[in-house]
Amino acid sequence: MTTEHVLIFVPAALLLGASPGANNLLAFVSATKAGWRPTAKGVMGRLAAWAVLVVLASLGLDVVLRTSEMAFVALKWMGVGYLVFLAWRFWRADTASDVAAPDASMLMRREFFTLLGNPKAYLLLTAFLPQFVNEAETILPQLFILGGLYIVAEGFAALIWVTAGSLVGGYALTPFRRRMINRTAAGVMGSAAVLLARSERAA
Template sequence: MTLQQFLIFFAAAFLLGASPGANNLLAFVSATKAGWLRAAKSVIGRLAGWAVLVVLVSLGLDILLHTSEVVFVALKWVGVAYLTYLAWQFWNADVSTDVEAPEVSTLMRREFLTLMANPKAYLLLTAFLPQFVNDTAPIMLQLLMLGGAYLVIEGFAALLWVTAGTLVGAHALTPLRRKIINRSSAGLMGTAAYLLARSEKA
């Protein structure tokens, strides 16, 4: 990969990683409740999910997704169900100020499951990474290296959302403000579930 290609890859990967989405929203809300360090640690769960997807893409997941309607539809409805579940959790979350912040292990599990239940993440990697592969080296090795670079960029972008959530949470959120954040998050998760349900395979 030339320097120009790498810069294009870096810019595109950062825009994709920093764009609003279920995981970034989750990181933001987690940071308002649990603080920067716990929320930052939870991002490890997301990166573990991305690592799994990178390996799967390297092993040919892109071919399976593009050729199997059954696999795509199954992934889509699993994603719809999980996003709906998250929306319900946000909507009904306890907003009292004396509620303990979730444990890091819980936050990491949410990050991991949110990513793995989102078929858009699968399609992102299967459509994005192969664009930067050439014939000068083994394809699998290139996909793994590109995937590793994407994980680093994704992690950095996620920490920006964590930092934003921490800054919001630092302003002594009242129960009313907590409710507004939770209900807004529930609405966004529900909207994401709805749009995913209506999506068709490209």
């Protein structure tokens, strides 16, 4: 792996990490209620999940997902179920101003399981990281290094969404406006669940 590979990889990872998705939307909505610091701590749950995925992908999870229909389908429907659950929670959320905001530990769990429940995250790593590997060198250490860099990039990108959410939450959001934010989030989560349900195993 050369310096040129790294210089290309980092901005590409930042763009991927900053793209709209279930976890970034979750961070944004959480920050409107809980504020910047607890939500930023919650992002650590997502990064922990990415660390797990980097290890699994580097050790060959890609082979399992690409060759085992049962493994992919089971993982896919677990992800669909969790996204539907989050959509229902957002839709039914109490938006009264005196409702306690979620704490950092709850946000960490949400971030962790939202990412782990998405097979696309696994396939992203296993399709994205190998493009920057030098096959003339030992592959496993390169995958771990690239995975570590991706986690750092994901963390920075997530904080952009957290900051945006905390700025929106800094205004006097009425219960009606909070309800609209929550129900928009519910709609996006539900849409993500539908798209995930319709996804097929990689060839």
